[in-house]
Amino acid sequence: MVLSLLLLGTLGSLFFYLTIVLTRRYYRLKQNGATQPLLHKLHQKHGTLVRIGPDTVSFRDPAYISTVFSPRGGFIKADSYSSLRAFVHGRSVGSILDLQDEEKRKAIKRAIGTVFLTNELMQLYQLDFMLRIAFSEDTGCLRQGRDLVGLSSLTYQRIAHGYAWQPAPSLERFVFQNKLWSGWLSRSSRWAREGMTRVETRRRAPFVSSPKTTGRRKDLLEKYIAASEKHPDAIPPPTLFSITNSTISAGTDTTAGTVTVILSYLLRNPLTLSKLLRELESAGVGFPVLYAATENLPYLDAVIKEALRLHAVIGTTLERMVPPQGCMPGGVKLPGGTVIGCAPYVIHRDQEIYGEDIEDFRPERWLGCDEARKQTMERASLAWSQGSRICMGKHLAELEMKKLIPTLLWKFDLSDPDRRIVFEKRLLEGEERPILIMATSRR
Numbered sequence: 276m277v278l279s280l281l282l283l284g285t286l287g288s289l290f291f292y293l294t295i296v297l298t299r300r301y302y303r304l305k306q307n308g309a310t311q312p313l314l315h316k317l318h319q320k321h322g323t324l325v326r327i328g329p330d331t332v333s334f335r336d337p338a339y340i341s342t343v344f345s346p347r348g349g350f351i352k353a354d355s356y357s358s359l360r361a362f363v364h365g366r367s368v369g370s371i372l373d374l375q376d377e378e379k380r381k382a383i384k385r386a387i388g389t390v391f392l393t394n395e396l397m398q399l400y401q402l403d404f405m406l407r408i409a410f411s412e413d414t415g416c417l418r419q420g421r422d423l424v425g426l427s428s429l430t431y432q433r434i435a436h437g438y439a440w441q442p443a444p445s446l447e448r449f450v451f452q453n454k455l456w457s458g459w460l461s462r463s464s465r466w467a468r469e470g471m472t473r474v475e476t477r478r479r480a481p482f483v484s485s486p487k488t489t490g491r492r493k494d495l496l497e498k499y500i501a502a503s504e505k506h507p508d509a510i511p512p513p514t515l516f517s518i519t520n521s522t523i524s525a526g527t528d529t530t531a532g533t534v535t536v537i538l539s540y541l542l543r544n545p546l547t548l549s550k551l552l553r554e555l556e557s558a559g560v561g562f563p564v565l566y567a568a569t570e571n572l573p574y575l576d577a578v579i580k581e582a583l584r585l586h587a588v589i590g591t592t593l594e595r596m597v598p599p600q601g602c603m604p605g606g607v608k609l610p611g612g613t614v615i616g617c618a619p620y621v622i623h624r625d626q627e628i629y630g631e632d633i634e635d636f637r638p639e640r641w642l643g644c645d646e647a648r649k650q651t652m653e654r655a656s657l658a659w660s661q662g663s664r665i666c667m668g669k670h671l672a673e674l675e676m677k678k679l680i681p682t683l684l685w686k687f688d689l690s691d692p693d694r695r696i697v698f699e700k701r702l703l704e705g706e707e708r709p710i711l712i713m714a715t716s717r718r
């Protein structure tokens with residue numbers, strides 16, 4: 276009896292899931308692979324509020340961003356984030372990104388302390404790659420030209436899984452995070468197993484700082500383990516396994532993708548490229564590039580902001596749950612429990628905020644405008660999200676980009692007529708994304 280019920284439940288779930296996936300595929304295909312442009316069109320047609328699910332609303336009102344994303348507004352992360360969770364020993368475990376419980380998230384943040392602060396990472400930065408920063412591993416992926424540790428594909432699978440199931444979080448939990456079968460099998464997701472292996476290996480062979488480093492320099496894994504030992508309530512072992520790998524997931528494709536996007540825009544906009552090169556030259560930026568020299572360069576800042584406006588890394592809607600007392604975006608009463616979200620793709624293309632030429636890559640829009648307009652644009656930007664759930668790695672990512680971009684421009688000639696960009700349609704974002712840029716080495 277129990278078995279037949281289980282079987283029936285599983286078949287029902289599969290059927291339901293297939294329906295959702297096929298419907299999403301249909302709309303993606305209809306929109307030439309893109310869900311976000313479709314949402315953008317819906318907003319253009321119906322205004323600032325569009326109902327996109329039985330209890331889900333997408334908004335495009337910049338004035339409402341501070342309400343929904345405010346640390347004190349009570350809008351917790353929506354259930355849809357739960358499809359990003361890891362499964363450890365048969366238990367569903369949140370990382371940081373998907374945690375709904377604000378107190379737990381704050382406790383983790385307090386426990387890992389200054390791990391993501393630029394100052395802490397300045398010395399570590401020269402190690403260059405996330406794997407080195409996180410695990411002190413010199414895997415040589417770049418030299419070999421492939422992902423030798425498989426983390427990149429694992430990250431892609433995790434995000435693809437999260438996006439695909441975002442509209443049906445309860446179903447996802449029922450199928451993939453169900454204690455009935457997964458708990459009984461004491462299963463752990465591949466994602467969590469990777470984290471466990473890293474933690475266990477490190478415990479067997481504790482971290483030894485290299486002869487070149489000072490004694491206090493530690494990698495992220497070392498800091499996570501120490502934080503977990505010191506604050507076992509905030510970071511119990513399953514959470515430790517989960518956040519270990521999610522650091523790589525949050526920090527790799529995001530920054531790498533943004534740098535590639537920036538380079539491709541520079542290639543296609545020679546005027547922007549020459550302005551940037553002039554700025555770098557007059558700031559005396561040489562090689563190796565020092566962060567101190569590039570930290571406050573207005574044009575470089577504007578180039579990064581403009582690239583993130585057009586290609587925000589998060590290709591989906593940032594969803595939050597309306598608190599019990601309800602809310603009134605644009606005068607419409609939404610009851611507590613409704614999912615309300617704003618998509619970076621949509622808000623970043625609002626002509627009233629960013630001007631009529633929203634599809635053009637024009638870093639100048641961030642410069643030379645009056646302060647009030649600049650603030651409106653900044654407040655509408657969701658590239659790093661806002662409020663208490665703002666990207667924890669923002670400073671690290673900015674630091675990386677502000678060293679890497681000038682370095683690449685110093686090493687390679689992007690104005691070469693033989694330059695090439697290869698684009699690939701990324702299903703996750705539903706957008707074309709540059710994946711390969713070829714330029715001539717000049718040094």
Ligand code: HEM
Binds near residue numbers: 372380527533658668
């Ligand atoms: C260009 C690079 C990056 C961009 C554009 C970016 C963007 C974002 C955005 C939009 C969010 C919020 C997502 C949401 O609420 O759904 C986020 C969260 C997060 N990011 Fe980043 N990110 C970048 C790089 C990094 C790096 C390098 C790290 C760490 C090594 C990192 C760690 C995190 C973490 C831990 C969160 C979750 C914060 C929380 O929920 O409290 N990110 N990021």
